[in-house]
Amino acid sequence: MKSVKIAAVGLIVGVGAMMAAGPDHGGTCPLSGACTAENLVAEVTAPTQSVVEIAVSNPDFSTLVAALKAADLVDALSGTGPFTVFAPTNEAFAKLPKGTLETLLKPENKAQLQQVLKFHVIPAKVLAADVVKLNGKESPKTLEGSTFKINVAGGKVSISAKTTANVVKTDIEGTNGVIHVLDTVILPGASSEGAGH
Numbered sequence: 001m002k003s004v005k006i007a008a009v010g011l012i013v014g015v016g017a018m019m020a021a022g023p024d025h026g027g028t029c030p031l032s033g034a035c036t037a038e039n040l041v042a043e044v045t046a047p048t049q050s051v052v053e054i055a056v057s058n059p060d061f062s063t064l065v066a067a068l069k070a071a072d073l074v075d076a077l078s079g080t081g082p083f084t085v086f087a088p089t090n091e092a093f094a095k096l097p098k099g100t101l102e103t104l105l106k107p108e109n110k111a112q113l114q115q116v117l118k119f120h121v122i123p124a125k126v127l128a129a130d131v132v133k134l135n136g137k138e139s140p141k142t143l144e145g146s147t148f149k150i151n152v153a154g155g156k157v158s159i160s161a162k163t164t165a166n167v168v169k170t171d172i173e174g175t176n177g178v179i180h181v182l183d184t185v186i187l188p189g190a191s192s193e194g195a196g197h
Contacts, residue, residue, distance in 0.1 A: 004187045051085050051174040052078045060181075063093040063101070070105045081176030082125035086159065086167070088185045095184055118143035118163070119188045125177055128170035129155055146188055162189030 008022055009170055055061040064087055068074050093101055104113040121143045135152040139159070142148070148161040155168040165184035172179040 016150070026049070047175050048174045049174055050078050051083055051177045054172060054174050054179060055085075055087060059162055060089045060091075063090045064088060067093075067101075067105065067113060070107075071110060071117050073114060073117055077121065079176065081123075083177035084122040084124060084126040084155055085177065085179045086120045086122075086165070086182050086186065087179045088182045089168075090107075090163070092182055092184050094164070115144050116185070116187060119146070119186060120147070120182075127178060128157070128167075128180065131167070131170075132188060144188055148186060150160070157185060162187040 049057065052065075052068070055065050055068070065074075068077065077085070103109060119142050122140050123143055124140055126140065131150060132152050133135065134150040137150060138147040139150055140147070146158045146161075151158045151160065157170075159165055159167065160183075163184055163186050165182040165186050167180050168183050169181035172181070
């Protein structure tokens with residue numbers, strides 16, 4: 001018990017010393033003012049992987065990663081960005097009509113696959129707090145060149161174009177952008193809602 005108390009006191013003293021040291025301790029403390037616990041937490045939790053590396057490391061995105069490789073988009077999305085990736089899970093890809101994914105992954109359909117994947121990427125960092133402000137409006141232009149509609153209802157966000165997807169997880173931050181997770185693959189084209197379906 002005594003060693004636990006000593007360790008706890010040592011930790012408190014160490015954090016206190018780092019906070020008192022200010023910006024010279026090599027962390028992310030502001031240039032003016034003292035370091036805060038929030039600055040230190042931000043330093044510890046700062047992203048270390050790109051959006052592509054995050055996807056590669058998560059088995060729920062293995063289909064997305066395979067599609068990015070087939071479309072030769074891995075290098076593009078590994079660049080400096082920033083990118084906002086609306087990332088469909090493996091289950092989202094499984095919802096596509098039978099044979100759709102297999103057809104898109106064929107080398108002769110690479111341009112079409114690129115179009116679908118680029119529709120899931122905005123060339124800017126758009127956090128969840130920014131997305132909810134766009135309720136009922138169009139998104140910024142995607143890498144594909146068009147937009148999708150953003151809807152917020154009951155605290156949940158959905159995006160729609162030819163298909164509609166729910167955002168099921170937000171703000172997975174990478175070194176070059178952010179990922180929001182989708183339960184459905186969104187396809188470019190007129191909104192099914194706008195078409196009266």
